[in-house]
Amino acid sequence: MKKKKIYFNNEASVTTISILMVAGLAIIGLNFVKDISPKELYAYKVSAYLLVIAIFVKKIIENLWLKNFMGWTKRILHLKINSRQIETIHRSDIKKVEFNSGILTIKTSGKNFVYDLEPYRNQDVQKLLKIIRP
Numbered sequence: 001m002k003k004k005k006i007y008f009n010n011e012a013s014v015t016t017i018s019i020l021m022v023a024g025l026a027i028i029g030l031n032f033v034k035d036i037s038p039k040e041l042y043a044y045k046v047s048a049y050l051l052v053i054a055i056f057v058k059k060i061i062e063n064l065w066l067k068n069f070m071g072w073t074k075r076i077l078h079l080k081i082n083s084r085q086i087e088t089i090h091r092s093d094i095k096k097v098e099f100n101s102g103i104l105t106i107k108t109s110g111k112n113f114v115y116d117l118e119p120y121r122n123q124d125v126q127k128l129l130k131i132i133r134p
Contacts, residue, residue, distance in 0.1 A: 006124040012073040023051045
């Protein structure tokens with residue numbers, strides 16, 4: 001049987017933040033350019049806006065479409081493993097992380113999260129554990 005894949009997204013990656021900053025600076029900077037015709041200025045601004053929209057649409061599609069997905073930042077984990085609902089876990093709330101015989105248990109101060117990781121690829125499970133464990 002073929003193992004399932006978990007999709008990973010570092011939500012605060014340097015690439016994502018850099019692209020958003022460049023697009024934002026382009027939108028602001030284009031207001032100060034005097035040597036461009038209004039049609040060209042409009043085209044450049046639309047391109048910059050579309051770049052920003054494309055990044056956010058990518059995030060929305062990942063959250064809605066992908067069934068096995070993990071997004072993370074320094075403080076928050078977003079897990080959607082074998083379900084359609086995203087569960088948000090704050091790293092500061094994590095009390096204990098256990099992984100025994102394919103079952104991942106994350107104990108927090110308010111709730112326990114249990115995931116069956118047996119049907120997933122081993123390298124994806126190892127990466128998920130490396131990200132979750134401090």
